[in-house]
Amino acid sequence: MNATEQSLLHAFSKKSSTVEDQEMPIRPLNASSAEKPEIDVAIGGLFDILKAEKSVVEKEPEAFRQAVGNILERRLFYNPSFDIYGGITGLLDYGPSGRLVELNVLSLWRKFFVNEEDMLEVGCSALTPEIVFNASGHVKKFTDLMVKDEVNGAFHRADHLVKGYCESRKKDVTISAEKAAELDNVLAVVEDLSAEELGAKIKEYGITAPHTKNPLSHPPRPFNLMFQTFFGPTGSSLGYLRPETAQGIFVNFMNYYNDNGRKLPLAVAQVGRVFRNEISPRQGPIRAREFLLAEIEHFVDPENKSHPKFPDVELLEFLMFPREEQEKSGQSAKKLCLGEAVAKGTVNSETLGYFIGRVYLFLVHLGIDKERLRFRQHKAKEMAHYAADCWDAEIECSYGWIECVGIADRSAYDLCAHSEKSGVSLVAEAKLAEPKEIEKLVITPVKKELGVAFKADQKNVVEALEAMNEQEAMELKATLESKGEAEFEVCTLGKNVTIKKNMVSISKKRTEVRKRFFTPSVIEPSFGIGRIMYCLYEHCFSTRPSKAGDEQLNVFRFSPLVAPFKCTVLPLVQNQQLEEAAKVISKQLKSDGIKHKIEITVTLKQIETISASIGKRYARADELGVPFAITVDSPTSVTIRERDSRDQVRVSLKEVASVVTSMAEGKKTWQDVCARLNG
Amino acid sequence: MNATEQSLLHAFSKKSSTVEDQEMPIRPLNASSAEKPEIDVAIGGLFDILKAEKSVVEKEPEAFRQAVGNILERRLFYNPSFDIYGGITGLLDYGPSGRLVELNVLSLWRKFFVNEEDMLEVGCSALTPEIVFNASGHVKKFTDLMVKDEVNGAFHRADHLVKGYCESRKKDVTISAEKAAELDNVLAVVEDLSAEELGAKIKEYGITAPHTKNPLSHPPRPFNLMFQTFFGPTGSSLGYLRPETAQGIFVNFMNYYNDNGRKLPLAVAQVGRVFRNEISPRQGPIRAREFLLAEIEHFVDPENKSHPKFPDVELLEFLMFPREEQEKSGQSAKKLCLGEAVAKGTVNSETLGYFIGRVYLFLVHLGIDKERLRFRQHKAKEMAHYAADCWDAEIECSYGWIECVGIADRSAYDLCAHSEKSGVSLVAEAKLAEPKEIEKLVITPVKKELGVAFKADQKNVVEALEAMNEQEAMELKATLESKGEAEFEVCTLGKNVTIKKNMVSISKKRTEVRKRFFTPSVIEPSFGIGRIMYCLYEHCFSTRPSKAGDEQLNVFRFSPLVAPFKCTVLPLVQNQQLEEAAKVISKQLKSDGIKHKIEITVTLKQIETISASIGKRYARADELGVPFAITVDSPTSVTIRERDSRDQVRVSLKEVASVVTSMAEGKKTWQDVCARLNG
Structure with a gap:
């Protein structure tokens, strides 16, 4: 990606939000589980409106995505799993850079939630016997409706086909106002239609299979998104891979409640892989069949959903999109004050509000652009039937607005369901104010x-x-x-x-x-770590001209906490003295637990053109998001260069590791260091 | 468990090793995948020999195991998964204590291996398409032979039945010397017998199903231990859950090799859950169907398996059990010097030797008793056919000697297999000394x-x-x-x-x-984290009389690095001033990232009998393995009590958190702190 592309992207991004204000399909479509062909259709719609600039913007989000994706794969943030065998859609491997980012995100997540709120972190099995998901309702309800291409046997999601049809029909300027209204109507409810209703729409509209135009099977059939397997050799003991980590916590509730001294609130956290057998996963890192969830089940007395630390977040203001606003025409997310949203009942409890605020702070702390982060409330029909309220933290990226964290009040549904199915009472107790x-x-x-x-x-x-x-x-x-x-x-x-x-x-x-005895309600913030990471990559990505101005260089502007490597150690020239000094620094960093790179072998060619060589080495580190480069240019002192400002300070060899460590751990900023060393 | 039981255990442990010198079945049996009934049989054999003391020792290992297991479950180290539904054998959930120990073990593992050796850590998919395990040989060979109870349909491992039969027959003092020799012979090779050979033995010996005595199906059939599932809705795309993490690394070899500047050695690490569909898992935490592996694939040039850091470990001496010794009569593991073992060719390369040494240091650093840790070489028939050499780190616990880390030279097998199957060349290059x-x-x-x-x-x-x-x-x-x-x-x-x-x-x-171009060899240290943790629990467990001498108290003597909680903060009495001081300490510890407990609510009854109460609170912390207790007995200074010595020092309120933090992070010892504060 070059400067032109970059500026185009900004243009596009601006236009997107303009278009959103006009309630274009790009928002609801991308925010949901739309697949690529549908997105293309929607983007097509957007460009029709923006005809004047169509030629400029046309390929932008895809070009941007591809530019970033290429670097992410080349620098081993992730790559398609089993690539040498052609891969399996929906499966990704994290390479060394991606795995380090993941560990950093998790470490910050633990600090921000588990430690800060004194949660219990647990680790439950992913393999789960059928009875558990019968009780939770997943066997019956964790499904997508699909139809089959009657000729080639390919499966398609029925709702995606109807949605795609409506959106493409809407672009026809010759349709009547009534027809347009009807299409809008269908689009508003398409995710909630039953198999029969979807089937009827497919027939009514004469929808055929994408690309092949073959007839489709009727009516749509539900396909369960859980991966099935069998325990033991008899083939009689059916099990599933968990599609969320929460059920492991619910079935163990009494253990954790007792360990917590039989007191509420009780928050239990779990980080673990989950598995969803998507019908036809696309959107690479966004819609995976295996991914990491970090979930919190915060159990409360349903009669008391206040939160003692709510005052810490009540003054926060950020983009919120309540369901009433979504139902009105021409509305988008607006900056609201969290305290007011809770006071007015827009958010249904202080505890839910507290977690919304904490999630906001967490994501922004990671490096998510707060202008491209919104909290969208589920519409009444969109929520699980048992949920009392639900807000998604959605982050905008080249795929649109993506649900990255769900914050739901699941009420007492799960504990009641397991109590009933297992016959084991899952209840808490509270002292009555008066006997x-x-x-x-x-x-x-x-x-x-x-x-x-x-x-x-x-x-x-x-x-x-x-x-x-x-x-x-x-x-x-x-x-x-x-x-x-x-x-x-x-x-x-x-x-x-x-x-x-x-x-x-x-x-x-x-x-x-x-x-009194009661079944606790549970407030559940559930973090899709892979989606957060992907959005972070896009938000941190930028390009800038090289010093010579002859090329565009890629930079990931990761915060030091998130960056996979905190610094790179570069001897200026191939020289034993400098290399020894570099090794001393590296050893010290290693003993401080600071991930870094060291390049002690410089080719002869690089020595010939030293300045170019250092510039290239900086560029290579910038592309990986390394925040600091230590250039060893003397046996007793070195230069630290900061990635974003490209400013430099000189530090003694003795001090350099501890200076970088303090910045890597977030204890000091680059400004602190510059002020002290230059001041 | 009381003092008598404890001393009995020590007696038993001593006897075990004596018996081992006599080459009793307890060693090979427990070292392998024996299940509980067979172990009981073997232990029975042991006790027959020890008739004189039989009544004393008889129930010892089981009683010990049960005592420790009860505490581990009660204090939420782990518990059977889905317990409210009756559970699924082979699945465990880690509660808050167990999960913290796991995170601590992993953190130390990363420091000890990934960071120290500059490894690349990656995270690959657990879901794997069939073709990968066809190439690796798992579809054909990752099997156990089983027979079916013809009446009730229960499955049993054929080798376990034959083994159990031989061991029980051997106890019959009336059998001839020839018969005894034959039985020994069968026991020595039972794991390597084919389906036909095992079937023939079952027929010859008239073996029937355990407990029911029903006839068994013939011949034994292989059962693949991988969990199967299908991708997508068509049911045509077969996949497996990985039984090891290694294959994900092998198929990505070229990515990692390129990222490493196309240089060898290259070490890639991965921590992840793996899944094995055991026929009838028992042995609770030792034989699980889902467990965490931490694996390292260290790729080397097969022409150069030297290791530059081998001198760091060559002087280590520890228990080793080479295959020649195992084949001789009456031998057991002996202390060998690692450098000599490599020099003599007992261990086939410096790199393999280096990792054996590092694994030894790691396990001992965790808290594994080095007298109950040995490195056993695989016998020629026991090794995978492609392996060049293989050593298991085996730890002795109440289940016998348990394989906890496997350190294998897998040669070039896997890379060749995937190269051939995928058609993608997985090779490294090296400069020739001369063109x-x-x-x-x-x-x-x-x-x-x-x-x-x-x-x-x-x-x-x-x-x-x-x-x-x-x-x-x-x-x-x-x-x-x-x-x-x-x-x-x-x-x-x-x-x-x-x-x-x-x-x-x-x-x-x-x-x-x-x-020249070549397929690298790979040295693979593979750590069963759950097994290591369980053995650690047993090795760290002890009991001691209470101060009053009227009861036996349980103590987990975890090192501060491993302990789930580093300290507990206890106000001596219920008093606002002391509770405020306790909260200040807790806040400081939290900001240092030190996991701890704080008990600010003391019941009235406890206040009545303060000394008993403090004693009980210490006991509760000791049972959880908390190394330090901070008793807040004044608003300006506190007492730190160390768990094992029960010694105490006074520290100022201001200083206490940093003192405990330095010990929790392993930067200072209790002795350092006492010397400074008392000296």
Whole structure:
């Protein structure tokens, strides 16, 4: 990418947001799970409007994406998995640079969330038996509707086809106003249509398979997005790979609650790979079949969703897009004050609001451009039926607005579901403000009399008596009091027995209770680490002319905390003394745990043209996002050069490692260092 | 577990090693993949020999294991996954304590290997297409042989049944010397028997299904231990979950090699979950279906397996068990000097030796008892057929000697296999010491003449000519020279054509080559992180009497680096001033990134009996392995108590966090701190 491309990109980016204000399809489309062909269609729509500048902007987002993607692959941030075998769509490997960025992002995430909020971090199995996802609803509902090309057997997502059709029809200026309104209507609800409704639309519109134009199967069939497998050799024990880490936490809730001293709130965090069998994954690093989630399950008393640290974030202002705004015409995300959004009920609780604020701070701290970050509330129909509220942190990149963090109030849904399915009570307790008197049923079988009457069956009869509910017990009591005996069914014996009045005492007793028991609600911030990383790459990428002005150089402007390598150590010339000095610095950095590169072998050709060589070596480091370069140009002192300003300071050999370490760890800034050393 | 049990354990442990010297089945059995019933059988054998003390020792390892296991589950190091649904054997969840230990172990591992050796750490997909494991041989060979209980359908590993039979028969004192020798013979080779041989043994010995005594299916069938799944909706794209992380590295070799400046050695590391579908996993944390591997693939020039840092480890002495020793009668692991073992060729290369030494240092640094750690060489038959040499770091625990790290020279096997299957050359290059002259075949088709003669077929003819090997080319040349033309088969056309002399020039040219190309060998240290952690738990566990002497208290003697929590902060009494001071300390520790516990709520009952309360709180922390307790007994200064010595020092409130931080990070020892503060 050169300067022209770069400036074009900025032009495009500006235009995108203009267009968004006009409510063009590019936003909702890219924000959702649109695949490339649909995006192309939408982008086509955008360009039609911008006809005057069409020739300039046309290929921009794709060109930008490709330019960045090429560097990311070449510098081993990631590459398609199993590339030598042609790869498998939706699978990516992180190379050394990408893995270091991932570790840095996770380390910051732990600091920002797990440590700051005293969360419990756990690690649960990815392999999961079927019963767990039956209980959670994933077996039934974690599906996409698909149709099949009747000729070549290829599968397509039904909603994507209908969406693509509507968007392309809308571009036809000859359609009536009614038709346009109808298409808008379909687009607004397409993600919520049932198989039958989608099938009907496909028939009505005569939609055929993309490219081939073959007929499509009818009606659309649900395809479960979980990968299936079997435990053990019998083939009878069905399991799934988890599509989220949360269920592992829910089924262990009582363990964690007890470990937390039976107190709420209780926050449990988990970082782990999850697996989703996308029908036809595209969008490279954005829609993967295997990816890393970092999830937090913050359990609260549903009667108290306040958060003691909410005041720390309530003054924050950032782009928010409440559902009412999305439903109005011509609206986009606007800067709102978080405190006000919670006070007005736009965000449904302080705790949800607190996490929205923390997620904002985290992403901006990582290096996400806050002008290209918004919090979009799920529309009523878009939310899971059990959710009380849900906001997505969406980051804009060349693929559009991408959901990178979901912050949902899942209510008590999951714990209730697992309680019911497993028969194990997953509840918390709270002290009542004042003790309460309640009536309690007391059933006391008289074992001696029962033993005489029923001998070996006594135990079953006792258990049956004790298992009566209040109504059964009071009816039995009434019968015994009026008739002196009663027929009583003992299921475990498969017969009725006669119970006499002296065999059981039934009464109601008033007792004082001091606790209430309840199923906690859970607020869940769920971070797609790979998506955040990809957006970060795009936001940090820039180009600038070389000093000579004859070429465009690539720079990743990573913050020192995120950068895969914190510095590079370069002896100015091939010289044993300088190389030894470089090794001393490297050793010190290593013992401080600072990731860096050292280049101690300079080719003869480079020595001939030293200045060019140093410039090239800086450029190579800039392209990798290395924030500092240490040029060893004397045996006792060195030059540190900062990547973005290209400013330099001289530091003694003795001091250089600790100076760079303090900047790499975020304890000092480049400005601090310059002020001290130049001042 | 009480003191008696503890002393019994030591007695048992001593006896184990005595017995081992006598070459009892306990070693090879436990070292391999024996399951619990078989171990019980073996332990039974051990106890028969030790009849005199049988009653004392009998239940010891199981009792110890259960005691430790109970605490590990109660304090949330791990617990069975999906427990509320009855669990799935072979799956474990790490609770907050276990996850912290895991993160600490990984952090030390990275420091010790990745950073120290400048390795590239990568993260590859766990989902893997079939073709990769076809190439690697896993689809064919990553299997266990199993037989089926013909009545209830349960599966059993055939080798375990034969092994169990032989071991139990051997205990019969009435068998002849020949019979005993035969049984020993079978035991020595049981893991290498084919399906037919195992089936024959089962028939010969009349072995039936364990417990049920039902007949078994015949012959044993191989069961592949990889979990299968399908990509996408068609069900045609078979994939597997990786059973090791290594293949992801091999298929990406060229990327990493290029990133490393096309230089060897090149070491690539990967930490990731792997999945093995064990037939009937037992041994809880030792034999899991999903577990974390940390693997290193160190690629070297097969002509140069020296290691520049070998002198750093060559003087180490530790328990080694070469294959020759294992094959002799009555031998056990002996302390050998690593340098000598390499010099004598017992270990086949310096690089392999270097990693053995580093693994030893790593494990001991973690806290593994070096007297219960040995390096056992694979026997010739035990090694993968391609391996040049292989040593397992085995750690002794209540399950016996457990393979925790495998250090193998996999030779060039994997890279060759993927090269061949994918058609992509996976080779490295090296400069020749001196340039070499070689004869090179040069085939130059004369396209003009060929075009005139063959028109549309020209391209196929040209390709066929260029594809000739040396012999074919020289034969064609001879024919053309003698007869002026020749019949020539063009496979892609499915016919012969007539080639005339003017249509192709064939010659040999002398060229100078300065490089040789070769497939690197790979040395692979592969760490089973979960197994190492479990052994560490057992090695760090101990009990001691309470101060009052009235009860036995549990202590995990984790080193500060490994301990899940570095300290606990305890206000001596419930008092606002002390609690505020405790919070100040906690805040400082948090900002230093030091994991700790703080207990600011003391019950009234505890206040009544303060000394007991503090003792109980120490005991609770000791049981979790917390190395330091900070008792806040004044608003300006505190007491630090060390877990193992139970010694205490007073420190100012201001200084305490930094003192604990320096010990938690391994920068200072307790002795350093005591010397300074008491001295």
